[in-house]
Structures are given as C-alpha cells and as structure tokens.
Amino acid sequence: MGVTKHGKVAVLTNYREDSTSAAIGAYSRGVIVNSWLIGSTDKSEDTREFVQGIVASPEAKQVGGFSLVCGHINEPLAIVSNRSADMDQITWVATEKNQTRGLSNTSFDDRTWPKIIDGEQLMEAAIDEHVQKGDREDEDALIDRLLQVLNTDTLPRLSEENATIETYIHHLRKSIFIPLIGAANDRDRAAERTAAARVEDEMNTPANGPPDQSYTCGSYGTQKQTILLARPDGRVRYFERTLYDNDAKVVPVGQGDHSFEFNITE
Template structure:
C-alpha cells in the first residue's frame, strides 16, 4: 500500500516540487537501490517482474527523468495502477517550473481498470496524495500524510530551511506510524484493513493474510501473486524524498529500511543522497 505525497505550494520559496514516497512491499522482493538507469533517468527499480530483464520496460515506484521522456505502459496489462507524471520547463527568468501535471490511473471509483485521468493545475499551489485508492477518494493514510506535509509547507514558508533539513523532515513524515500502538493491530485479521490508516507500515507477517479475494483484486497480475507467495514479511521497505529547486538542481534522497537480500535485517546507514541537475 505505497503512498505518494507531493506539494507545489513552495514555488514562491524556490521549490516548484517537493515529493515524498514510501515503498510498502514484501521485504524480500528484489529491489534495486536508487541510481541512474541511463544518462536521463534516475530512480529505484523493481527487479521482481520478469519483463524487467529489459531495461526499457523496468518499473520504478519513484523516479525522475532529467530530459523529456515518453514512458510506454499499457495500464490495462497491470493490476491496480496509478502514476503521477508531469513535465518541467523554464520560465522567462530561467527558473524551473512545472509545465504539466496529472495522475493517470486504472483505479476509477470502486473498480479496477476503469481508466481515469486527473489533470492538476500546475499554477495553483496545493498539496496532494496518492495511494492504492482512487485519487479522488483518498484513504485516511493519504489525508494524514497531506496534513503533515502541509505543516512542513508552513515551516518552509516561515523559516529558512536548508534542502537537507527539508529532506530530513520529509523522512519524519514518511515514518509517521498510526497503527503500531493501536490495539486493533494486535489482531492479525485487522491488519490489511489498517494498512489504509498509516503513512508508515511496520513490518508484519502476511502468512494466511495475503491471498484473500480482496487482496487479489488490489494486488495485480497473476505473476505478482506468484511472487508474493515467496515472501511472508511486509512493511515500508524504502522511503524517498525528491526536492526540485527552481535553479534546476534536484536533491534525491532514498532511505532503505530493509535490504531485500537481508530480509528482516535493518539496513544500517543505507541512504542515497545525491544532487543532480535537470537538463532543460
């Protein structure tokens, strides 16, 4: 139940886009640490799906292209799927701005494979969120995440925070856990439903939980179901913060909580923190 949070409300402070993401996944699902795919694309990579043997069809949960790109993906060929995509340009003062922005999804209200395109006005400052629900009908975890991100926006508006401080505060938002201390979480039968409540998902065992009819509907293709049978531990695996500055500089931070090769072992000091420029 991954979550994506982003805001365009700090453009007046020099940040046209701040984006936060949690990858919630089976902890032993093969996953490549964020890095360059080629000279134009930077991001993490899911290695579990067979088609990812070809670099041109690899899947990422969070990535950024330094130049215009045309991702080819038939959303009817995947399970529940939503993607935020957009383009940057430079204004007459050579400042980076969002040129176009939108959410492409096959999660229409109450059904999968009901195609839906939601266009977001890039000139209207706002804070948004996306998870496994329809974009226009967000789960509580998304509403909670948006509230926390709005608090960070207020801090940026009132204080002179550095990029590193913004990134650190973004990770704190992504670590917001509202289920671990909930009595209902102790009952394993409640956990799938509680995934809709919390920005951060603590590690838990999925044996005898994954595979219900509801989960099969929301997980996706048969091959994903086959892969899920290989693993039995689930939770927030990686956390990503992307900060785009009006100069064109991008700070990309990815924190790995669990390395898929080590399974349940905490990934000590496994953080990618890199700055690169958009080629616009």
Template sequence: MCIVLVTTAHPKYALVVIDNRDEYILRPTSRPHWWKAKPEVPAPANGLANGVNGSAERQAPSEVEVLSSRDLQRAERGTWLGITKGGNFAVLTNYRETDTSDAAHPVHGTRSRGGMVTAWLGADPAESTEQFVHRMLDHGGVKGVGGFSLLCGKLRKVKGENNIEPLAIISNRCDHVGQVPRICGQRGSIYGLSNATYLGPEEENQESLWPKIRKGTDMLNRAVAAASDEQELVTSLFGILDTDDFPSNHTMDLEEGIPLLKDSIFIPAFGGKEHQQEMADAQQRGTVKQTGHDSPAGEILTIAARPDEQVNGFQTGLYGTQRQTVILVDWDGNVTYTERSLWDNHGNPIPRGEGDETFTFKIEGFEQEAELRN
C-alpha cells in the same frame, strides 16, 4: 500500502515529493543508482505527432540516464519511483484490488507494474507526457497489469509563469485519456495518493480520503509552511514518512493487518508465525554469509528456498515500509534525491540515516517551454 505526497506549495521548490514503499521486506531490491535505458521512438497515437517539429521519423537517442532503485524479483527490473537527467519523473502505487472475479482488473497481473514506471523513465526524451498517456491507454499498455496508479510527467518550468508542467495520473481505472487527472500545474497545492483511486479536487472531501492521506497532507502543509533550510526540511519530511499509527501488535497475520494499512503513513514490519520464521531464517543466512547492507546497487538477493516465481506475487517474510524517498526540485531545475533503506538484503534493520543515499543533479532543459498546461 504505499503512500506518495507531493506539493507545489514550498516557496523555494517547484516540487517536493515524499514516498514510502511498503513491500515484503525480503523482496530483492537494488540500491538507487544511475542506469541507462535504450528508448524506442513510439508510434503516433491519435494524431499526436512524435519527435521534434512534428516529425515521426526522428531516431531515438542511444540511451537515457535514469536514477532509481530497481526491483530484482521480476525479469522486467522495474521500479516504483525514478527520475531521468531530462526530467522524466514517475512514481507508482498499487491499487488494492478486492474482487477476485473481476477479469478486467486482476488482483495479480501477468505483467510487472514496475514496468509501467520504466516505460516512461526509458521513453524517448522527445515524447511528451500527453503522448505517453495516449500510448499507454490507446494501445492496451495498462492491460494485464495488476491494479496501479502511476503519477508521471516531464518536469519543466512553464515559460513566463511560476508553475511547472502538470503531472498525469494514469491508472487501470482509466479507460480513455479524458479520465486521466492532471495535478501540480498550480502553485500552493498538496496532493496525496495511496492504494485507492485518486480523487480530484472536485471530488475530494475529508471523509472520503484515507486517514494516512488526510494526516500526511496536513503534516506536509505544515512542513512546507515552515520554509526551513534544506537539511531541516529533509529531516521534517522523513519525520512525516516515519509517522506510525499502526497497532503495537506486529505479529498479527497479514490478512488481519491489511485493512489497517490505510491508517498509518509508516508501516512497521509485521506478519504471522510463518512470516516471522521466514524473516529469522533470512537473517540467519545473512549472518552466515557475513554480508551487510553495503552490497553493490545491482546485486541480486539470493535466499535459499525463496521461490523466484510466486503465483500470487512475492510473499516471503514480514511486510512493512522498506524504502523511503524525498525529492526536492528547485526553480532552477536542481534535484536533490535522497532514498533511505530501512533494511539490509537479509532483513536486518538499518539505523535511521545509515542507509541513506543522496544524489544531486540539474534537469536538462528544465526551463524549456512546457507543452502541456492546465
């Protein structure tokens, strides 16, 4: 049960994002790296012209530079979080579907949820957030995908204002564009999103929020109020992501543990006997192969007897927080992106900090006038 917390309340940073990816620890996943996507110019949607100056004839650039880790389990090579040189940002959380008879909202979709993220990260840079929202909802872009919420947008400073362009939250609960919430367009805000439907400010109350969201937003509020230097801030943000309120019994079955995931920001690796044994077998094979967590970013994890195609999705080994990410974007468009790997490719724990990778860059066009406003 992933969690993403975002805020516009820090005085130095236009946007702060922190994220825990909760997943099966053995799910093959690359390290974060720059990779190139070849965008397509989207067809016009609902009268929204594409390209520059309303031209639908503009040719898409040859490639877009994307920073993210990538899921190596599915052919789409999707991701849960990423950002581009041009400021396209997206992060995804799964929606926990419980009604197996609801054909409109399948528990396990035929298409990758991670492909939703790369659809925006690999989009034509001239495509606005609003155009992308229309493209996803008007042409069935969210059909055949398992439950999800996608926070996405183009990171831009609104000209003449101390705000950034709002971000959109697309989900498979949105039937039309009017149902898509916009957040982060105002200073001083803190938002949390996990594995349930996002509740806007007009609907939110402390009783309706998951405990991990209530605690996470409160802790984030205190962290940004401290206004420490960058390294101290990053340390405190990772401290939030490490907040563990999960039961001490890490050998409970997954079915027993799933309802408890809403209570803890950090999820320690847990699972029953079968999953414990799968984890031990993977670690043993890793010892034999003498491979560690310093594998190349794009290396595919190969574990004997691990099925590449599982009907109900990848469900091998223990489940828990696999990756942690902190993103800072300052008012000049400078990005500090740090991802922390907690496990190596064979299920061995990595000491805190030893699996960190940090990237810094400046968003191209950050101070261009934003097209979308609250």
C-alpha cells in the same frame, strides 16, 4: 519511482486490492515506469499522449492495479489508474503553485483513506515551518522534516498472534508508515517503529517472467523512504533511506541513506 536528468519523473503505487489474487498481474508494474523514464529524451514528448497510450495498451490491463503519476519537472503531472471507474479520464496535478496532493494505494479521487488526508496536512505543515525558518534552516533540515512525516505510524495493533498482511490489509490505509508485519512475535517493537520492510520486492519480477507472488508471503512494511526536491532553476535532489535490507534486517538510521543531486539538462 524515478527521475531523469532530462526532467522526466514517474511515481507508481500499486493499487490495494481486496484480495491478493487481484493484486497479481502478468507483467511487472516497473515496466510502466521505465517506459516513460527511458523513452524519448525530447522534452516535446507529450505527457498526455503517453498516458493515453498506456491506458489503451493491452499490457496495462495485464498488470496488477496501479496509479501512475508522470510528467516533466516543473510542469503539470498526469495521474492515471488502471483500476479507476473512468479509466480513460486523466487527472492533472501541479497545475499551480502551493498544491499539496496525496496519493496512496487507491484511486486518486478516493478521499476515504486517513493516511492520505494526514499526509497532506503534515506535509503542508512541514513545508510552512521550513519556510518560516528562512535561512536558519537548510535543505537537509527540510528533508528531516519530511522524513518525520513519512515516519508517522498510526497503524492499529491487532491482538491476533502471528498476524499477516491479509489480516492487516484493511488497516493499512490508516497509517503513513507501516511497521513490520509478519515478523516473529518477539521482535522488538522499537525496531518496528524505526524501520520495516517487505522481504520480496515486486519490481524484481522480469516483464516476461512469472506473476509476482511476494505480496502474499514474507514480511511486509515500509522498506524505503524517498524524497524528491525540485527547484525552479532545474536543480533536483533525490534522497532515499533504506530501513531494512533484503534479509529483513534493520539498517541503522543513516547507513542506508543515498542522496543524488543534478541539474536538469534540456
């Protein structure tokens, strides 16, 4: 996920495959995001043309399954997946005000995932409550409300000892927040609800490097929580909270927070 000072924004979610072998590609998905963000800074660069080029490129077919959201701040955003039934069809969101649309590790038109429906409803409620507060609640309070949405943990706890990501894979669609999976049995459950992480980050794989294997091993869960706020006047705030470090150690709440603010330049 990223946003530039020229107003380009991109969000990529890896597609939840039925097996780990299907999730591994020859190229990093991060290349797809960067190709939009670090491309031309000219706002006239057409989002539709870019996405159609991604769909037609041989590299897109060699990347593990993904859904890509991209476009310009305060303009319609395109969504495309290289695992959709109709790969050439591009979906557009943010075409009007007051739209709330959820996307997770599946195609955009898949409405069977509880976490997507829950996320849309909880986000709408959080925004409505913030608006009702008016001047009594600032931007930081809105971020706190949205973090509460991201902390929603409804993942069923399986009885199997030493459960792995493979064991849980079909349950991940049920919870917005994913607690640590693959941790030692005596790990404090309270810490799990506070934060979780995947030790390996697939985005670290070079574009021409070996296929990423981190999906199949180590600890898995929610490592970072990101909130992007954009105002009509072009002011952007990018907030990110790190919950676990790369050694799977808990980062105390607040100590892993980073916030960046800037105005979009033409």
